[in-house]
Amino acid sequence: MNNHDELEKLIDEKQFQLLRSGVTEVNSADVAAMIEKLSAEKAVLLFRVLPKDYAAEVFADLYSDTQKSLIERLSDAEIFDVIEELFLDDAVDFIEEMPATIANKVLNRATKETRERINRFLKYPENSAGTKMTVEYINLKKDMTVAEAFDRIRNVGSTIETIYTCYVTDSMRMLKGVVTVKDLLLSNLEQVIGDIMDTNLIITHTDTDQEEVARLFEKYDLLNIPVTDSENRLVGIITVDDVIDVVQEEATEDFQIMAAMTPSDKPYLKTNVARLAKNRITWLIFLMVAAMITGGILETFEEAIAAVPLLVVFIPMLMDTGGNSGAQSSTMIIRGIALDEIKPRDIIKIIWKETRVGLLVGGILSGINFLRIWLTYGSNTDVFRVAFVVSSTLLFTVILANVVGGILPLIAKKCKIDPAVMAAPLITTVVDASSLLVFFTIAKILLKI
């Protein structure tokens, strides 16, 4: 069934029986991938042959524009099946991505209960634990026996995604402990849940940021985490499969911000030209204007340039090396902050470390430069002076770039700005201006121009 042509043939020939039996043997993620490649009309035909619950799984795996095109072609009854069969967290993700008209159309087809649950979710802050959680989990009471717990799991387990961690709550829905199916299996059937449950809980809250939640999973190797509301009542759980997506999303966001773009989690090939341009233009304009100011510095040294035009030859090397050094240190610090390995209070340690790295790296680069200038332009006093001006500026630039790249992300973090903003593009611009200023100032003094 992995053969795309064969699949299209079955659709064209309306061999729906064959199609259904073939396709349900394939993993839902693979069926979703097949649907992405079909035309909208064929996609609907294929989608319609899928059994209800399977169709919902496939639907959850589609990109939002494909979901939209399907919804536009499905009947009201079919939309009802989709929205009711979807796991709540998938339904919320889907509704969030739809334009308001489609979202309303879908919500109006759903039962009142589903609609209310989805609407409650939509009120949580963007990218918070609340939006990532599912409300389907196994709930136990302290005074149940292990045998009763197994009965409960057997009763409700078939409609619930994650059953391996069970949550023990009191009558006020306060979380009292957790017990895993492993604990249950390794206990006697007569034992009481209250005696075997683990009360050493790792909990998150509905408005905690998803990045923070992912960190808890990483640190404690969790499979799921309970989510409580502002009154500390258990309202849902987040499962590890959603956390991997969060980790990737957050990394993608950082990559984009660090390359001076407005972040977007839409895949590149699915994003149109206007949107790509829009995500890029704001920062480009800002940085271009900043670079014009750097250019303005050169204007004040027009006479020096006219006197020794050779100086201009070193501008690209100074600018690029400064930019690259700044990119290196800022990347290390931004990533360290994202992984929670570096905190704003480490700032002194980082300045000291980057200064020494800058001295070492800048020293080596300056040495190479000095030799290269001497070898290229011959060994007279004038060349020696130029070589000295270039090499000392280079050393200064590398140290400055390292330190600025090290501290700006920390300052941003302290001011609750995303540290990723303080990446190469911004740092390059800051460092460029100062390095050119230093370059021509030293040049004017040493070369007496």
Next chain:
Amino acid sequence: MNNHDELEKLIDEKQFQLLRSGVTEVNSADVAAMIEKLSAEKAVLLFRVLPKDYAAEVFADLYSDTQKSLIERLSDAEIFDVIEELFLDDAVDFIEEMPATIANKVLNRATKETRERINRFLKYPENSAGTKMTVEYINLKKDMTVAEAFDRIRNVGSTIETIYTCYVTDSMRMLKGVVTVKDLLLSNLEQVIGDIMDTNLIITHTDTDQEEVARLFEKYDLLNIPVTDSENRLVGIITVDDVIDVVQEEATEDFQIMAAMTPSDKPYLKTNVARLAKNRITWLIFLMVAAMITGGILETFEEAIAAVPLLVVFIPMLMDTGGNSGAQSSTMIIRGIALDEIKPRDIIKIIWKETRVGLLVGGILSGINFLRIWLTYGSNTDVFRVAFVVSSTLLFTVILANVVGGILPLIAKKCKIDPAVMAAPLITTVVDASSLLVFFTIAKILLKI
């Protein structure tokens, strides 16, 4: 027990009984974090009071330099306990990070069986599924009943980390199917495993790259995946908690490569100055030499610069904007390749898309530039000409940067080079040279110099 001072006080006062009871109530990851902050001597004292199996969990969570310092201070009997209690995958990770002398010392203390198992693991290629897998999993036979399966889980479950997916193998250790504890719980005790097991398997191989394995987890929302050897026998499983670490490691590696560094997964604050400098210097030298060549281009236009020194003012703006545009497109493509959303065969689509984005973005930037030059330098024909030279070079530079940034990562991927190498630093250097060449060529023609 979270209070660091209180903890140190208990250690200083040698209140080992109190320490032991207090510390084992804390999560092992938190105890590891406490140990990281203690002096080596105190760390050993705290480590020694931990119960054996708990100590192994804590040990697995320590950074490798702390592991090393502990091992150096533990007795042979204590080292034996650690290595024997560690889960095999954690033991392998630990041994891999140790210098050869320490690794040998530890392996010599272990039982022959443990030593052989670890040595077998060490032979798998770096970052392959083989190095990430654990050999502890639940193995069932096709003709077992559900009741027998539960018995087996109860018998071996306490020493195994992951029990929720059970693997059904034949006498040749060939994997025939998987059955989850959920399936078992929802089946009758008399049912036969062969009838309820899932034969639609997602499998990986010992030498598959860990990034590929992570993709399977993401795509199919797995909790674990079976790993087979070259003869298709089941040899281990990989669990989802290790996959989150893989995803973060791979992202960190890409961040570092994209900022022109030799990647290293050692945390920044734990890396010494010499190592940080070493990771950064190679690329900096290479890129500096490349930028010198760009500078050489300027040398050939020395006369033009002497005639119209104003031209120099626009160099930083052209270089920075080209670099930033290239960073944007290359980041989108590199990340798209990493997430498996973009493939080398998409190259034509990407050239076409980036050309249009470049036209749009470059057009807007050029317009702003043109206006700015006119407003700053007055509106005579000479200024108009300069403005035209700068703006058209800018448009050319942005389109070129977008297209080069779009295709170089794809070409790298095709040539089995890491696409992340083709990021901002390299692209900036390539684009700089051509944009300066175009700038002065157009200038010479239009300004007749």
